[in-house]
Amino acid sequence: MRENDAKAFVRVWKVMEMCYKILGEGKLVTQRELFYKLLSDSPKYFSCQRHVNQTIQDVVSLLRCTRQSLGIMASSRGALIGRLVLHEPEEEHIDCSILGPSGHAITGDLNQLSRLNLSSDARYLIVVEKRLAEDRLYNQIPCILITAKGYPDIATRFILHRLSQTFPNMPIFALVDWNPAGLSILCTYKYGSISMGLESYRYACNVKWLGLRGDDLQLIPQSAFQELKPRDLQIAKSLLSSKFLQDTHRAELTRMVETGTRAEIEALYCHGFDFLGKFIARKIVQGDYI
Template identity: 65%
Template structure:
């Protein structure tokens, strides 16, 4: 056991860039065992005390932006700074202590999943946790929060391995349409231009996404924030007029959608990746997640970051829509705007756009372009792309 501890405790070693490893099941099991053994060792000591759990600090003060060498891609990363979770603090609340118990319970369930060589979705783990440990939870909302916070963040931060390595895969959420052929191993190729407005559903199995064979004659990849806009563009066969691949996560991007986008950026490095989002701070945050990753998942951000350009909507597009279609920014939008302004990730031209939003106190939705006709959106995209009007 001593050899096991020495060999696997290296993931707690000092590094400037902290990241989550992609590990084999037995390697994750070994890391869980090390954490448990250290915990038991402390409890069996002459003066037992429950030590702090060494979690990587996921606050913005511990985040940095890495500028890629020989690449245009930048990404958020977390530096080597630990925060502590302890049961022994005088001001520790019952909820805080309960969260620590949840952390151990989630690790236990992940260990069982890996032993059985299985993968489960977050939703499946949700029901497993609810049914196996009903006395731990007062509501389904509490279970869901536990899965979101502890699986995606605390367990990853403690074990320094990716969420997928824990045996947890994303549910199907994202869609692809347009001029790309996708072929799973031992399966027929899928022509995504023939999938209609429903598109091709992106699997939550990252190993499967990595093994996809891809072919395309597209010249652009267009990331569409909204599902409804994606459906309209796919229905209008925009990819036949603008040789392109359409991709959407139906809002905030999940890991699988970001993974596939990154996979396509590696397979087709010459294709510009252009984002079509609403003009408001929350949607700029979505674009930034595709482009840089997020602080909450800073240990894995470098695996999914892409050089995404902002196609629209932008401030100079407001002349194309009527004034009455502008919507006042919500308090949540202003909070996100202040957070983005205070961060180090935004380029100057993005900051200028954000400053205009905050100064005007208004935002605009993509659908406002329909004021010019239901076929105007395709014309808008074509003109912006031909003129290379993206930042």
């Protein structure tokens, strides 16, 4: 057995041993917290966060379980705002429509998220790549806004999936930048993340691409377009090789690569700070999504 393979084998047992201790103590830890503990106890095998992340994925695949069942809690950057009330047993309810612009922070504890009772009079679920709460969009359109502020973490995907199961007739729309990273974010919500192994598809949702799309680019001034970066092209290459990418998404991505340009949602503000709400409402009413 090669040295690297032997170390990977030992790492699996070290992580399982640590998870056994965590569960025995009834605790939950993040992957970062687990890394520092393993770095202290077994520096020979865990010299970087990547070793821990990969080993956790191996353990999840080996045991066919979730991270949460191992006592590993998701780190979350996500937030919710809009026409949604959260009820946790024996706790005060949280009305997400009267919160400040940062919304309600999504906990990384999936057990806590699973205990929430959800009530809403919204008609739409809108996933946004960035924070748009300052627009008070949900006052213009009866909706719930959810964001992971970038690539979605497990906790944000989990609560989106719970919302989709609780309100099955509520369509889910995504508003992302017109660039390969924006499409990659949408695809993670829609299909899951390959890096999550067996957990990849667990929280997949039927997300429709509302914007930005090629047909919306006429609304953006030429000066607002940016050149694709090497990282964009790398993401595009990976997406184009995916068998899951639907034809309409592939066509959009191909157009990005061929033009070598990208555009951000914020570019729409050139029409005024109230334009975004009108833009979203028009596209929903006209059924302009894919």
